[in-house]
Amino acid sequence: MDTFSHAFWGRGLFGYRGHPWLALFFGAAPDLFSFGILILVRLTTFQFPTEAPPIETIPWWVFVNYDISHSFVSAFTAIAIVSRFRKDLAFAMLGWPFHIVLDFPFHTREFFPSKIFWPLWDFTVDGISWGQPKVWLPNLAGLILLYSYRRGLWTMRKNDPI
Numbered sequence: 001m002d003t004f005s006h007a008f009w010g011r012g013l014f015g016y017r018g019h020p021w022l023a024l025f026f027g028a029a030p031d032l033f034s035f036g037i038l039i040l041v042r043l044t045t046f047q048f049p050t051e052a053p054p055i056e057t058i059p060w061w062v063f064v065n066y067d068i069s070h071s072f073v074s075a076f077t078a079i080a081i082v083s084r085f086r087k088d089l090a091f092a093m094l095g096w097p098f099h100i101v102l103d104f105p106f107h108t109r110e111f112f113p114s115k116i117f118w119p120l121w122d123f124t125v126d127g128i129s130w131g132q133p134k135v136w137l138p139n140l141a142g143l144i145l146l147y148s149y150r151r152g153l154w155t156m157r158k159n160d161p162i
């Protein structure tokens with residue numbers, strides 16, 4: 001999924017018990033740790049990417065960072081450590097594994113399939129690209145439903161007639 005959708009899913013699902021900005025950040029974190037660093041590196045060398053770069057021009061370390069950040073093993077290890085000290089922060093971090101849940105079926109093998117059990121197992125699936133309308137539009141609909149729910153659009157107010 002695109003990084004903005006990931007961020008909004010993180011905040012919508014796990015940012016309602018405090019720490020909304022942390023939840024927003026962790027929703028996007030796996031992409032920031034891989035593609036985000038690449039974009040920063042390219043900006044410092046005055047390259048201004050306007051679209052996804054061809055896969056053969058992407059440096060090797062982006063693939064390593066992607067594998068580390070798109071693995072349930074890394075995500076749940078980090079969350080388990082944090083939850084020993086701060087349960088509230090650990091809850092806001094759950095956007096990280098949810099990011100992996102969304103990327104796993106919605107990346108093809110050609111473009112960054114998610115190795116969800118890395119480094120234990122290199123298992124991947126050849127998914128449907130998130131850029132296709134049949135994936136991205138339901139994603140948008142899901143976000144609209146989630147934020148409508150969070151804003152209380154469906155909750156019954158005290159004086160509402162039944």
Ligand SMILES: [Zn+2]
Binds near residue numbers: 001030031070099103
């Ligand atoms: Zn991702």
